[in-house]
Amino acid sequence: MVQREHGPRLRPSLDGIPSYKPGKPAGVDSFKLSSNENPYPPLPGVLEAAVAAAGDFNRYPDMGVGALTAEIAQRFGVPVEHVATGTGSVGVAQSLVLATAAEGDEVMFAWRSFEAYPIITQIAGATPVPVPLTADEGHDLDAMLAAITDRTRLIFVCNPNNPTGAALHREELVRFLDAVPAHILVVLDEAYREFIRDEDVPDGIELYRDRPNVCVLRTFSKAYGLAGLRVGFAIGHEQVATALRKTAVPFGVSQLAQDAAVASLRAEDALLERVEALVAERTRVTAALRAQGWTVGDSEANFVWLRLGERTLDFAAACGEAGVVVRPFPGEGVRISIGEVEGNDLFLTAAEAFRKEI
């Protein structure tokens, strides 16, 4: 008789991947400043486009994502062949890893950075190579160059970095890109691009144009406020974009998401006004924290970072009691998304009370 095992045999490489733990939901009385979401509701034109598309959800979406791809290409001044979309930029990032790396290959990123990087690397069976951040919370580009091996296939550069908010400047990034061997794909993850105000931080789209091994990741989840619809995109040379279309989940981007993203690009002025208000709040929150005595770096994203070490979980609990859900990374620090003025104020009050106790 065939020996029965307990359940199907799964790939051993999955053992190193943490199971998904849903973020703590905000209670009815609390503000969710834990997921870098946009606190504003959808703009009217965007909502109407999504509602209109909802009437047809018995149909599959446009598999080629034609209208959105054309709109993105026009908005960023790139050929349509250079655009590939996916289920959020994390979906596109996963497709990029699947397109470049397999068992035995290495995927490099700064650490701490976006927590999906090690996970999507291991899903592909490849080896994550985390390179510690510098003392001022940014990418250590020299250490990253030194960590390149003949197995390196992809390097994520998260600019600005999640969760620290630090951003790389043009000169250092260009020097890095010039030093990376041309067969390694460098992915400039610019999920927070629209929140950057430091003019020395380059737009990745300037940098990819004459570099076939560079591609840029963008998302509609943050500044554009479509996190729940799951749509992001990459801009890269044709070889990369074509590979992305092969590794993406077919029909992954719903028609609701496609149409809402097109409408968002058309409502960009109104959307970016809201981004301006969030940037003003970021400046206010940063200044208030500094006045309270905290050490806070300049953030170019829609969140701020407090390195709290062993106090991280206590601080997050104190915020929770005050009605604000923040994102702790145990033993390291807490990331606080910039939200509504009222939520930011509640957070600042909790931070001040905590500061007085330590």
Ligand SMILES: Cc1ncc(COP(=O)(O)O)c(C=O)c1O
């Ligand atoms: C740096 C970075 N990249 C990508 C993403 C993924 O966002 P989405 O999949 O919603 O586009 C996030 C989300 O937090 C992020 O912080």
